[in-house]
């Protein structure tokens with residue numbers, strides 16, 4: 421699982437959109453700025469994971485402050501009996517005073533100083549959006565939700581393509597939406613004996629991560645190794661219960677009083693990867709299988725989009741063998 425293991429030093433590009441935060445009365449270095457002369461400030465996020473040591477927060481916060489950055493939020497997690505340190509900081513800064521390339525170098529220097537296992541910085545208004553491909557089978561409610569959240573800007577990603585082992589008529593809502601937005605749809609028919617993973621790998625080679633939005637084919641270890649980046653799945657059940665197919669029916673047959681959905685990283689073992697997000701809803705004797713399925717589908721749509729948003733905002737970090745820290 422390659423979650424966020426990249427030490428990213430993206431190339432600076434011009435500020436791609438007017439995503440500017442004017443500091444009306446913000447202060448840094450003690451100067452008080454009024455809106456007539458204040459520089460344009462833009463948001464940045466930095467996540468850090470290293471062996472615990474004294475002075476990490478001081479070094480990281482000084483790195484930001486020394487370049488005139490102003491920290492707006494700072495989360496730290498140091499687990500008990502485990503000598504590791506996690507942090508996520510949100511800050512605003514003047515890209516003229518702190519050029520993007522220099523920012524990567526400055527955080528990289530601290531990462532080297534502490535032998536960090538993870539140090540990722542992102543400036544949403546400068547850095548390229550994450551490129552993702554969406555894989556699905558027959559049901560498309562998760563895909564539709566993802567497309568609508570992407571359309572209303574809540575999912576800051578570039579969808580490079582949609583891949584499915586089911587064909588869809590061109591006059592369907594999904595296909596018309598994809599055509600309108602220039603998102604290619606690839607029908608890759610799979611069989612038990614031929615999962616056509618090499619073709620899928622070729623289609624997704626330029627993405628930053630993959631999203632399985634009800635893709636009902638088990639990906640091989642060879643595929644996951646070959647892809648080498650994160651794959652995020654939505655399971656319409658409350659893992660680790662009810663792994664595998666038809667979890668809503670498994671839950672119904674088990675007489676549960678809570679149903680749920682789980683978004684997790686995909687590993688070779690089915691439905692066993694580190695959990696990113698879970699959502700639950702009560703059910704009762706008054707529910708039937710149809711309402712179990714309907715409630716599960718409503719939960720999984722929300723759970724998946726929240727997990728993808730958290731991932732894009734650098735809130736998700738690997739923790740131990742099979743857990744996550746989600747700031």
Ligand SMILES: Nc1nc2c(c(=O)[nH]1)N[C@@H](CN(C=O)c1ccc(C(=O)N[C@@H](CCC(=O)O)C(=O)O)cc1)CN2
Nearest residue numbers: 635636637638639653654655664665687688689690691
């Ligand atoms: N390596 C992994 N691949 C996939 C995972 C995973 O965790 N690791 N998650 C699944 C999604 N999934 C549940 O969320 C799931 C998908 C498929 C099956 C299953 O039994 N598939 C059958 C074929 C079913 C069909 O063709 O309709 C099979 O592959 O034999 C169970 C659970 C996505 N991939």
